Amino acid sequence: MKEWKAEVITVGTELLLGQIVNTNVAWVSEKLADNGISVYYHQVVGDNLNRVKDVFEIAHHRSNIIFVTGGLGPTDDDLTREAFQEISGIKIIEDEQTMKDIEAYFRKRNLEMTPNNRKQAAVFEGSTVFKNPVGIAPGILVDYDDRIWIFMPGVPREMKALTEEQILPYFKKKNMLEDSIYSRVLRFIGIGEAQIEHELKDIIHEQTNPTIAPLAVEGEVSLRLTAKAKTEAEANTMFDQIEDKVIARVGEFLYGYNEMTIRQRVYELLLNQQLTLASAESLTGGAFSAEIVQNDGASKVFKGGAVVYHEQAKENVLQVDSSIIDEYGTVSKECAIHMAKQVASLYGSDIGISFTGVAGSVIENQSHGTVFICIYDKINGKAITEKFVFQGNRSAIIQRTVKKGLELLYKHLNK
Amino acid sequence: MKEWKAEVITVGTELLLGQIVNTNVAWVSEKLADNGISVYYHQVVGDNLNRVKDVFEIAHHRSNIIFVTGGLGPTDDDLTREAFQEISGIKIIEDEQTMKDIEAYFRKRNLEMTPNNRKQAAVFEGSTVFKNPVGIAPGILVDYDDRIWIFMPGVPREMKALTEEQILPYFKKKNMLEDSIYSRVLRFIGIGEAQIEHELKDIIHEQTNPTIAPLAVEGEVSLRLTAKAKTEAEANTMFDQIEDKVIARVGEFLYGYNEMTIRQRVYELLLNQQLTLASAESLTGGAFSAEIVQNDGASKVFKGGAVVYHEQAKENVLQVDSSIIDEYGTVSKECAIHMAKQVASLYGSDIGISFTGVAGSVIENQSHGTVFICIYDKINGKAITEKFVFQGNRSAIIQRTVKKGLELLYKHLNK
Numbered sequence: 001m002k003e004w005k006a007e008v009i010t011v012g013t014e015l016l017l018g019q020i021v022n023t024n025v026a027w028v029s030e031k032l033a034d035n036g037i038s039v040y041y042h043q044v045v046g047d048n049l050n051r052v053k054d055v056f057e058i059a060h061h062r063s064n065i066i067f068v069t070g071g072l073g074p075t076d077d078d079l080t081r082e083a084f085q086e087i088s089g090i091k092i093i094e095d096e097q098t099m100k101d102i103e104a105y106f107r108k109r110n111l112e113m114t115p116n117n118r119k120q121a122a123v124f125e126g127s128t129v130f131k132n133p134v135g136i137a138p139g140i141l142v143d144y145d146d147r148i149w150i151f152m153p154g155v156p157r158e159m160k161a162l163t164e165e166q167i168l169p170y171f172k173k174k175n176m177l178e179d180s181i182y183s184r185v186l187r188f189i190g191i192g193e194a195q196i197e198h199e200l201k202d203i204i205h206e207q208t209n210p211t212i213a214p215l216a217v218e219g220e221v222s223l224r225l226t227a228k229a230k231t232e233a234e235a236n237t238m239f240d241q242i243e244d245k246v247i248a249r250v251g252e253f254l255y256g257y258n259e260m261t262i263r264q265r266v267y268e269l270l271l272n273q274q275l276t277l278a279s280a281e282s283l284t285g286g287a288f289s290a291e292i293v294q295n296d297g298a299s300k301v302f303k304g305g306a307v308v309y310h311e312q313a314k315e316n317v318l319q320v321d322s323s324i325i326d327e328y329g330t331v332s333k334e335c336a337i338h339m340a341k342q343v344a345s346l347y348g349s350d351i352g353i354s355f356t357g358v359a360g361s362v363i364e365n366q367s368h369g370t371v372f373i374c375i376y377d378k379i380n381g382k383a384i385t386e387k388f389v390f391q392g393n394r395s396a397i398i399q400r401t402v403k404k405g406l407e408l409l410y411k412h413l414n415k
Numbered sequence: 416m417k418e419w420k421a422e423v424i425t426v427g428t429e430l431l432l433g434q435i436v437n438t439n440v441a442w443v444s445e446k447l448a449d450n451g452i453s454v455y456y457h458q459v460v461g462d463n464l465n466r467v468k469d470v471f472e473i474a475h476h477r478s479n480i481i482f483v484t485g486g487l488g489p490t491d492d493d494l495t496r497e498a499f500q501e502i503s504g505i506k507i508i509e510d511e512q513t514m515k516d517i518e519a520y521f522r523k524r525n526l527e528m529t530p531n532n533r534k535q536a537a538v539f540e541g542s543t544v545f546k547n548p549v550g551i552a553p554g555i556l557v558d559y560d561d562r563i564w565i566f567m568p569g570v571p572r573e574m575k576a577l578t579e580e581q582i583l584p585y586f587k588k589k590n591m592l593e594d595s596i597y598s599r600v601l602r603f604i605g606i607g608e609a610q611i612e613h614e615l616k617d618i619i620h621e622q623t624n625p626t627i628a629p630l631a632v633e634g635e636v637s638l639r640l641t642a643k644a645k646t647e648a649e650a651n652t653m654f655d656q657i658e659d660k661v662i663a664r665v666g667e668f669l670y671g672y673n674e675m676t677i678r679q680r681v682y683e684l685l686l687n688q689q690l691t692l693a694s695a696e697s698l699t700g701g702a703f704s705a706e707i708v709q710n711d712g713a714s715k716v717f718k719g720g721a722v723v724y725h726e727q728a729k730e731n732v733l734q735v736d737s738s739i740i741d742e743y744g745t746v747s748k749e750c751a752i753h754m755a756k757q758v759a760s761l762y763g764s765d766i767g768i769s770f771t772g773v774a775g776s777v778i779e780n781q782s783h784g785t786v787f788i789c790i791y792d793k794i795n796g797k798a799i800t801e802k803f804v805f806q807g808n809r810s811a812i813i814q815r816t817v818k819k820g821l822e823l824l825y826k827h828l829n830k
Contacts, residue, residue, distance in 0.1 A: 017444060018446070031433070033431075042425075299724055317761055
């Protein structure tokens, strides 16, 4: 099987101006990696014919499978087709089926078709054309000079649908995918990247197959194990052996595998234990509950939450005892406990979690970043409270607080 | 003044695996654009010496100011220094001051310094070294072969602090910045990208200075005007002229300028009109309130919110009349109005906003994506309700709903 050296090119001046973040390239790269295609380079270039041509030539020289997103739209600054035509000499033609699809699209919506929409039916002579499942512009695959070039629109939803529903199935059908690269991701919370690297240094260095790559993202660490193996079973045996060694050292921090998130893990634990949750949020203003409801089926475990941003709301809605606020302040262990108990009672949940703290200016002499989180377990009547002092701006503190809340809930439920 | 042709290179295999999104490059690019430095290319390459060297050589050939982030850390796969040494022949030396700073850093924290931390004091002979305001690894600037190379750590917080507090001030001091490029961003909501382009097609095409670039992001559209001018006043006159033409056609959708967000604009309007807000959220689960509290000083206008995810919570917490739920269902105009009124009453706010709908499976025969948003204005006693059917997955529907809620609030307040 051919060894793929892939490269992803994004065409669009808005990326060079930093107006948008290039999420497409991350998504495509991960999909390719998951299918055993190694990506060696990313390039971004603006809507300028000569520069796009230069970038295409660099890619053609060093890579043998090249994904291009962007620059296929109907407007004059969409130059991807012209650039590839100029470097390859391959003619641009109008694809009949695509043209019919575009006409049908406009007819169905009672929209007038403008002449520049015809441009989206332009493909390369001899290319394979993939119908866009969610938009107009098709995907185009060209086999040229022993390289495979793939062109897709830059709209993330269209690019993703084309990749998953058309391009990858095509690769499989044509036996283009190396089917012997496997990976397993171990997900940890409550341990830093430096610490996990320190604990596992020798294992990480000794390993060649599978390889072990640590990565820290937003208060969590993951280890990606990547193996070349003849079968999935063989890969799993290799992963199990490494995982045993890893667990012996840092197992207490492992919360899940692969696509699992801490928010899903907490959801699962609540569901399995048939427990319900409600939240009382001050500084996080609903960010915690917004995270919990990202779980499909969240209503099975999540009753709801009270965002008591204003002190008055703490008293009126949560009926927090004003004597507690007077004596200890709203940013206090005592207030956190009271909030957690009150919200569990108000929403009729088994567990109440509360967040109070300072994400803006100083409140009640508590400095910026001071946060109290309390988990109240109605079943055993116990309340666990922890105090943190987080660094960063308002948004960073809110994010860290939410993540820490999930971590504490996980620890509480995973006993 | 020299015309800068900038390029940003990110070194790190994790980016090629798609494990993280490259937010650094967007941030740096925007900073450079704001300072009149045009970025023509982005490249990403993994932690492999030969490939990093190749990428550096490409950049050196076509650009004259090159920003490199990543690959400067203490571990063996950090190869940025070695690659640049090999292409330039410039010696790597240990920077005395940085070494002292690193030692002090570890001493202060009572941490043991490991030998590989010394590596972070390695700079290039003759380079300008910028102290990292928030970390260990310094920024390094090398003037080599008529190009300027800048190396920074890949940790976003460190990269940003170095750029803002060290690199850009250095550019200014050395008169490296073209000070005659200005921009103004006009922000619109309630109009699509295609429609705004259609309305302004002739203006956009005729313009060369300032140029006008439309961009759609998450339910909003912005127009970036970019002008070359001798003074800011001259640029502003040019912007004002274009803006008058734009406003004559699509002025009703303009909500703000430059860094303004719709969430800030809503906050300002509430503040100026001395109005307070409370939210009742079902399908969005707190995502709306979490957005509102991202405003500094949110507590001045935001009383709080009730996340009534579970039907029971709608009755217990918001005291939604069960007869309304029985007759119309929770996903209904009537329930939305009732929720908005109840939350305004419960939290003692002037305005109540409510969200109810379906972001998961079908509820009460309402299909996926059906959403009701209601704004209740206690002062005039009026409730405005709108129904939407959004496309996309759970998370997309929640996001669209929150944005639409802000849009409706903006329209309501901006009369």
